[in-house]
Amino acid sequence: xxxxxxxxxxxxxxxxxxxxxxxxxxxxxxAMPALFDDPDTAYWTPIVSPFDDTAARNRLGRARQLREEGxxxxxxxxxxxxxxxxxxxxxxxxxxxxxxxxxxxAHRGQGLAARAVRVMAAYAFEQLGVDxxxxxxxxxxxxxxxxxxxxxxxxxxLPLIEGSEKERAFVLQTWGLDRPRP
Numbered sequence: 001x002x003x004x005x006x007x008x009x010x011x012x013x014x015x016x017x018x019x020x021x022x023x024x025x026x027x028x029x030x031a032m033p034a035l036f037d038d039p040d041t042a043y044w045t046p047i048v049s050p051f052d053d054t055a056a057r058n059r060l061g062r063a064r065q066l067r068e069e070g071x072x073x074x075x076x077x078x079x080x081x082x083x084x085x086x087x088x089x090x091x092x093x094x095x096x097x098x099x100x101x102x103x104x105x106a107h108r109g110q111g112l113a114a115r116a117v118r119v120m121a122a123y124a125f126e127q128l129g130v131d132x133x134x135x136x137x138x139x140x141x142x143x144x145x146x147x148x149x150x151x152x153x154x155x156x157x158l159p160l161i162e163g164s165e166k167e168r169a170f171v172l173q174t175w176g177l178d179r180p181r182p
Contacts, residue, residue, distance in 0.1 A: 011023055012073065012075065013081070014075065014119050014120070014123050015119075016115075016118070016119040016122060017115035017116075017118055017119050018079060018115065019077060019078065019079060019112070019115050019116055019119055020078050020079065020080060020081045021075040021076065021077060021078070021088055021116060021119055021120065022075055022076055022078060022081055023063075023075060023076070024059075024060050024063050024074060024075070024076050024084070024087075025060075026060070028056075028060070028076060028084050029053065029056045029057060029060060030053075030056075031083060031084050032051070032055075032056035032059060032060075032084070033051050033052055033053065033055070033056060034104060034106070035084060035085070035086060035087070035102070035103075035104035036051040036055070036056075036059070036087075036102065036104075037049065037050055037051035037052065037055075038051075038104070038105045040105070040143075041102050041105075042166070043168075044102075044138065044141050044144065045100070045102055046165055046166070047059075047102065049166070059074075062074075066091075070092075071091060071092055071093070072089060072090065072091040072092075073089065073090045073091075074087055074088075074089050075087065075088050075089075075120075077101075077103065077112055077113075077116045084104075085103060085104055085107040085112055086101060086102055086103035086104050086107060086112055086113065086116065087101065087102055088100070088101045088113075088116040088117065088119075088120050089101065090120050090123070090124060090133075095134070095174075096132060096133070096134045096174075096176075097124055097128070097130045097132070097133050097134065098133070098134050098135070098136060099117050099120050099121060099124075099133050099134070099135055100135070100136075101113045101116055101117055101147070108143075111150070113144075113147045114147045114150035114151045117135070117147060117148075117151040117153075118151050118152070120133075121133045121151070121177055125179045125180065130179065131178065131179045132176050132177065132178050132179065133176070133177050134156070134174050134175060134176050134177075135147075135148050135151075135153055135174070135175040135176075136161060136172040136173070136174055136175075137172060137173055137175060138170055138171065138172060138173070139171070139173055148175040151177065152177055153175040153176060153177045154175065154176060154177075155173055155174075155175055156173075156174045156175060156176045158174045160172065160173060161174070
């Protein structure tokens with residue numbers, strides 16, 4: 001498995017679809033609890049709950065650590081580089097190059113997740129040379145299934161992924177988006 005961050009600039013900013021995806025910073029720490037301390041985020045994602053100031057500092061540190069390890073990029077979703085509205089992730093894993101996301105409850109319903117996923121997918125295709133990106137979603141997570149469809153992903157005919165996290169069993173479907181053909 002190759003690194004996704006080996007040739008990244010010190011600061012990463014991706015623009016497109018009316019968004020600017022950027023690295024998290026210390027200035028975002030106060031905004032993070034409002035984005036991540038939410039029952040839906042707690043239920044559908046591995047993000048710690050409750051999410052307080054300590055969790056924000058830990059998440060920022062973890063984002064930097066994962067990037068240094070070369071496996072994962074966590075970027076704040078913004079419209080102008082300012083206030084974060086959510087997060088988008090790109091992770092190189094044995095099962096593929098995965099994208100994940102969450103949008104703060106006050107910012108849902110604006111198409112931010114689908115747009116952020118498309119921008120991150122374009123980055124993976126154009127800059128990292130991957131042939132396919134995946135989303136791993138629970139079928140009951142209707143909001144995420146809608147994001148997958150809006151972003152152009154299709155449900156793949158792969159075995160379901162079963163697991164447990166936060167004392168809750170889950171079953172994930174794999175959705176895929178292939179590199180556009182010239």
